[in-house]
Amino acid sequence: MTTRTYAALLRGINVGGHKKVPMAELREVLAGLGHTGVRTYLQSGNAVFTTARADAGLEELARELEAAIEGHFGFRVPCLVVDGAHLRAVAAACPFPAATLEGKQLHVTFLSEQPGEERFAALDEDVYLPEEFRLGDRVIYLYAPEGLGRSKLAEALARPAVVKGLDVTTRNWNTVAKLVELTAEPA
Structure with missing residues (x-):
C-alpha cells in the first residue's frame, strides 16, 4: 500500500485567544479521518500526516479537514494541504x-x-x-x-x-x- 505524507496548514487559529485549537485535539481530528503518523508543529496550525488514500486530491483533503474541524470545534478554519514534494x-x-x-x-x-x-x-x-x-x-x-x-x-x-x-x-x-x-x- 502506497502512502503519501502531507502538511496541513491551518489559518488564523490560536491567535489572541480566538479560534482555539489545541494541537492534541487537532491530531485526534486528523486520526479520526483515517490519517496516520499525525504530528503537529507549534501551536499555529501546522500538522503533518500520512494517508494511503492515493486518490484524494489536496483540495479534497483540505475540505475534509475543514469540515471535521468545524464539526469538532464549532467554527470554520480555512486549511491548505500541501505534499512533501511541494514543500521541498x-x-x-x-x-x-x-x-x-x-x-x-x-x-x-x-x-x-x-x-x-x-x-x-x-x-x-x-x-x-x-x-x-x-x-x-x-x-x-x-x-x-x-x-x-x-x-x-x-x-x-x-x-x-x-x-x-x-x-x-x-x-x-x-x-x-x-x-x-x-x-x-x-x-
Whole structure:
C-alpha cells in the first residue's frame, strides 16, 4: 500500500485567544479521518500526516479537514494541504538567501492556486524597499527585514485585489524548513 505524507496548514487559529485549537485535539481530528503518523508543529496550525488514500486530491483533503474541524470545534478554519514534494520544491526555489537570513525575515505565503501576474500589477514594489516579494509555484516569497508584524508589503499583499478568491496562509522560513523535514519520506 502506497502512502503519501502531507502538511496541513491551518489559518488564523490560536491567535489572541480566538479560534482555539489545541494541537492534541487537532491530531485526534486528523486520526479520526483515517490519517496516520499525525504530528503537529507549534501551536499555529501546522500538522503533518500520512494517508494511503492515493486518490484524494489536496483540495479534497483540505475540505475534509475543514469540515471535521468545524464539526469538532464549532467554527470554520480555512486549511491548505500541501505534499512533501511541494514543500521541498518551495524551499529549493526560494529566490532569497534563506541560509543567511533570520527566520523572521523570510516568509512564504501558501496559495490554494496560482495567481496571475495581473493581481500584482498595481503594487509599486519600490515603495516597499527594502522589503521584496517574488511569486513562486502557488506561493509568495516575502523578504521583510523587520519581520512580518512591521511589514507594509505584507499588508499590501493581503489586500483583496491580490488574494480574492484564494485560500492563503503564511509561515516563516523556520516553519517551512521544519515542515520540509517532517514531511520527508523515509528512504
